[in-house]
Amino acid sequence: MRYLSTRGEAAQLAFDDVLLAGLATDGGLYAPFAYPHVAPKDIAALAGVPYADAAARLIAPFLTEEASRAALPAQTAAAYTSFRHRAIAPLTQIADNLFVLELFHGPTLAFKDLAMQLLGRMMNDVLEKRNLRATIVGATSGDTGAAAIEAFRGLPRVDVFILYPHGRVSDVQRRQMTTVADENVHTIALQGTFDDAQNILKRLFRNQTFRERVCLAGVNSINWARVVAQMVYYFTSGVALGAPHRHVSFAVPTGNFGDVLAGYIAKHMGLPIERLIVATNANDILARALATGRYEPRGVTQTQSPSMDIQLSSNFERLFFDACARDHAAVRAAFASLDQSGAFEIPAPALSAIRAEFDAMSVGEAETTDEIARSWRDAGYVLDPHTATGVRAARARLAQDPATPVIALSTAHPAKFPEAIERAIGHRPRLPDALAAKLEGPERFTVLENDEARVAAFISERARAAAA
Ligand SMILES: Cc1ncc(COP(=O)(O)O)c(C=O)c1O
Numbered sequence: 001m002r003y004l005s006t007r008g009e010a011a012q013l014a015f016d017d018v019l020l021a022g023l024a025t026d027g028g029l030y031a032p033f034a035y036p037h038v039a040p041k042d043i044a045a046l047a048g049v050p051y052a053d054a055a056a057r058l059i060a061p062f063l064t065e066e067a068s069r070a071a072l073p074a075q076t077a078a079a080y081t082s083f084r085h086r087a088i089a090p091l092t093q094i095a096d097n098l099f100v101l102e103l104f105h106g107p108t109l110a111f112k113d114l115a116m117q118l119l120g121r122m123m124n125d126v127l128e129k130r131n132l133r134a135t136i137v138g139a140t141s142g143d144t145g146a147a148a149i150e151a152f153r154g155l156p157r158v159d160v161f162i163l164y165p166h167g168r169v170s171d172v173q174r175r176q177m178t179t180v181a182d183e184n185v186h187t188i189a190l191q192g193t194f195d196d197a198q199n200i201l202k203r204l205f206r207n208q209t210f211r212e213r214v215c216l217a218g219v220n221s222i223n224w225a226r227v228v229a230q231m232v233y234y235f236t237s238g239v240a241l242g243a244p245h246r247h248v249s250f251a252v253p254t255g256n257f258g259d260v261l262a263g264y265i266a267k268h269m270g271l272p273i274e275r276l277i278v279a280t281n282a283n284d285i286l287a288r289a290l291a292t293g294r295y296e297p298r299g300v301t302q303t304q305s306p307s308m309d310i311q312l313s314s315n316f317e318r319l320f321f322d323a324c325a326r327d328h329a330a331v332r333a334a335f336a337s338l339d340q341s342g343a344f345e346i347p348a349p350a351l352s353a354i355r356a357e358f359d360a361m362s363v364g365e366a367e368t369t370d371e372i373a374r375s376w377r378d379a380g381y382v383l384d385p386h387t388a389t390g391v392r393a394a395r396a397r398l399a400q401d402p403a404t405p406v407i408a409l410s411t412a413h414p415a416k417f418p419e420a421i422e423r424a425i426g427h428r429p430r431l432p433d434a435l436a437a438k439l440e441g442p443e444r445f446t447v448l449e450n451d452e453a454r455v456a457a458f459i460s461e462r463a464r465a466a467a468a
């Protein structure tokens with residue numbers, strides 16, 4: 001398997017190079033030349049298989065080098081040992097044909113751990129094989145940062161710099177990042193939004209001198225390996241509900257579009273998915289884009305689901321690339337228009353292709369609170385506010401099609417957002433003891449203005465790869 005950039009002007013790479021490259025040099029995102037097909041009998045054979053083994057089977061066709069394929073089962077076996085639930089990603093039913101896929105049993109209580117724990121191991125092995133160091137720079141609206149820090153802290157070949165929007169993540173999310181004492185971890189509280197942080201990150205990737213000087217690598221979902229690792233739980237949960245013999249739909253709380261894109265990849269690999277339902281909070285660019293055909297970011301609104309306070313959804317570019325029949329020029333033109341005039345029109349055939357597979361729904365603040373209260377009242381189940389948007393969208397889908405089960409992805413543990421939960425149900429959920437103890441330490445972070453040059457200088461001064 002080889003990879004090409006959505007914008008068509010960067011070198012074509014093998015998987016291990018894509019893993020280290022992050023963003024393509026032309027500003028595009030890497031995608032495989034084709035999605036590997038999983039035959040119905042091989043989907044059926046995943047029933048009862050431990051999660052780590054299913055991951056190894058499903059991810060292997062995306063790897064290019066034989067040696068990396070041989071190393072994969074050991075990497076997946078190690079990746080999920082720190083999870084608190086034996087099933088890794090268990091399903092719980094909360095209403096007729098409505099299931100919650102719990103993706104928060106990893107060390108940082110969010111779905112990011114499922115990919116990041118594996119990515120950390122894969123990246124470390126490639127760096128060792130090549131005798132390289134890397135500087136990982138990540139942008140986070142709250143969860144990617146903690147998961148990346150947990151996966152890479154203390155590794156001798158890696159320094160991690162995480163940019164988070166100052167004052168716009170929950171206290172638990174911030175403490176998960178800032179109380180980590182390892183010297184290779186650096187947290188930057190950026191005076192801006194997540195979109196500002198991600199813009200700086202993308203500009204750093206396009207600055208070839210900086211990129212080479214610090215051996216820049218990325219662990220956001222611009223990194224293809226993240227998306228591939230997230231594809232696995234669509235298969236395991238679909239199979240648990242009867243795939244390949246039965247169709248299911250998925251409702252996915254969405255911000256940067258990585259998680260729902262992983263569902264799209266699973267579908268194109270052969271998993272019978274009826275609908276992919278994009279649930280957003282008040283930051284509704286994706287719902288508006290699907291309704292109107294115009295992709296047009298507005299200012300970011302702060303909500304009780306802060307990890308989804310995103311307007312510029314990176315991975316939409318990968319979907320757009322496919323929807324435009326992989327026409328690089330159309331992708332370049334659209335994203336040039338976004339840079340220059342702040343919007344682009346989705347061509348009619350591409351919009352039809354997207355609408356054929358996706359629904360989208362924006363869920364407001366009052367509805368989110370109402371959904372947390374309802375699921376608690378009716379099913380005794382506490383949803384985190386991100387998951388609540390997905391469950392609300394799942395209920396809307398079930399009202400139209402009650403016969404097809406909907407799996408709502410539960411992307412975070414409710415204890416990460418105690419105020420939102422207390423507002424809805426009158427009490428705060430408990431943090432798992434091991435995590436609560438970890439968050440007690442002193443906090444360490446640097447506040448930086450929203451300025452690429454300041455951030456680049458901060459990283460250059462501290463990155464050991466730059467000094468080597
Ligand atoms: C808890 C939570 N839910 C949902 C999302 C949205 O996921 P994605 O950015 O992959 O669309 C995020 C952030 O990524 C998150 O942290």
Ligand SMILES: N[C@@H](CCOP(=O)(O)O)C(=O)O
Binds near residue numbers: 141143
């Ligand atoms: N919600 C995310 C934003 C970054 O998303 P990613 O999937 O591209 O890493 C977060 O919590 O940081």
